[in-house]
Amino acid sequence: MKRLFSIRRAVAGDLDAVIALDRLSTGAPKPDYWQGVFSLYVTSGRNNRVFLVAEADGALAGYIVGEIRAWEFGSPPCGWVTALTVSPQAREMGIGKEMFEEITLLLKQEGAATVRTMVDRDDKLTLSFFRSLGMRTGRYIELELELD
Amino acid sequence: MKLNKASLFALFAVLELASDPERQLSTSDIADKYGISTHHLAKIMRNLVQEGMVRAMRGAGGGYRFAGNINRTTLLDVIQLFERLESDLDMPQLGDHASDPIVAELQSVSSEIDDLTKAVLDTITLATALKSSRLRAEAAAQNKNP
Numbered sequence: 001m002k003r004l005f006s007i008r009r010a011v012a013g014d015l016d017a018v019i020a021l022d023r024l025s026t027g028a029p030k031p032d033y034w035q036g037v038f039s040l041y042v043t044s045g046r047n048n049r050v051f052l053v054a055e056a057d058g059a060l061a062g063y064i065v066g067e068i069r070a071w072e073f074g075s076p077p078c079g080w081v082t083a084l085t086v087s088p089q090a091r092e093m094g095i096g097k098e099m100f101e102e103i104t105l106l107l108k109q110e111g112a113a114t115v116r117t118m119v120d121r122d123d124k125l126t127l128s129f130f131r132s133l134g135m136r137t138g139r140y141i142e143l144e145l146e147l148d
Numbered sequence: 149m150k151l152n153k154a155s156l157f158a159l160f161a162v163l164e165l166a167s168d169p170e171r172q173l174s175t176s177d178i179a180d181k182y183g184i185s186t187h188h189l190a191k192i193m194r195n196l197v198q199e200g201m202v203r204a205m206r207g208a209g210g211g212y213r214f215a216g217n218i219n220r221t222t223l224l225d226v227i228q229l230f231e232r233l234e235s236d237l238d239m240p241q242l243g244d245h246a247s248d249p250i251v252a253e254l255q256s257v258s259s260e261i262d263d264l265t266k267a268v269l270d271t272i273t274l275a276t277a278l279k280s281s282r283l284r285a286e287a288a289a290q291n292k293n294p
Contacts, residue, residue: 121263127271128222132279137268 005056005095007102010042010063014053017060025085037083041065048110050103054086054095061090064099068110073140079107079115084126100133118142149265154230157184157192162226163281165202165214166274172211192230199229216274223277224269233269234262 010018015038023029041051054062064084070077081103086096104115116138119126151159160182165173175193179186193212196202203215227233235258239251 121267124271127267128273128276131271132273132276134280134283 004093005054005061005090005098007052007054007095007099010038010051010053012038012043014042014060014063018053018063021060021063021085021087024087037065041067050106052099052103054090054099056090056093056095060087061093062086062095062099064096064103066103066107066115068107068112075140077111079104079110079112081115081117084117096129097133100130116140151227152231153188154192154195155227157182157189158196158226158230159223160184161189161192161196161212162201162214162216162221163274163277165212166216166218166221167278167281169214169218172205172209172213174209174211177211195229201226201229218274218278221274222270223272223274224266227269233266235259 015034018038019029019031019034022034037051041049048068050064050066052064053060062085064081066079066081068077069075069080081100084096084099086099104112107115115135117130117135119130121127161178164178164181165171175190176186178184179189193202193204197204197212201214201216201221202212205211205213224233237254237258239255243251
């Protein structure tokens with residue numbers, strides 16, 4: 001069966017489309033944030049930082065961002081997926097799964113034996129999605145404190 | 149985590165039936181496979197039929213088939229048909245109000261645990277649980293025949 005989308009590394013020219021897709025998904029425009037991410041992940045030329053995009057019908061259909069993090073919270077080097085979005089118009093095509101598999105392959109090539117992510121407890125859809133790919137609750141517990 | 153027998157048996161039945169939605173299984177088929185009471189399971193199956201999760205098949209052989217959506221039904225959906233997952237700390241009701249802060253703290257901790265438990269169970273669909281089970285079976289088979 002012909003795949004209806006393609007996945008590639010992000011390039012500088014993808015910035016506006018990523019900002020737009022993120023705004024569509026979250027409702028919050030973050031141009032400065034994504035400018036910063038692009039400078040670290042897209043134009044820095046570092047293999048341990050990965051930014052992939054998916055294209056369908058000539059338009060950006062999704063993106064995934066990840067990297068190797070070493071020794072944070074006492075953890076040996078491991079892969080992290082820090083952002084994943086698929087356009088609402090492009091869901092249920094396997095884009096999220098393919099992007100995840102592609103990025104975990106790249107992170108593994110850079111030495112990661114584990115990949116982690118963090119998801120809001122109330123985001124059932126995203127939690128279910130990552131679990132469907134084999135992810136399970138990890139050994140680290142996220143703790144937080146409201147600063148009054 | 150403690151589940152009552154009804155929830156556990158329901159999970160066995162739903163997962164077994166969902167693993168092959170085209171297949172019909174009787175209560176005894178499922179009870180024998182999991183080593184559980186046929187009589188107890190029969191009551192569970194009637195509940196599952198009422199909730200629309202399984203369908204009772206008429207005709208020769210009878211039995212049940214899965215009737216839900218394996219990508220949308222979660223383990224919590226099944227469990228909540230048979231029990232509440234909120235912890236019941238059985239706090240005494242007649243204590244001095246001076247005990248309220250400690251009672252409230254323990255209830256808060258208990259709530260935190262309940263929220264985490266639900267967040268896990270409500271994000272594991274039947275499809276995900278079955279996929280994971282298949283991988284376990286394959287790994288076990290490989291270990292037996294390296």
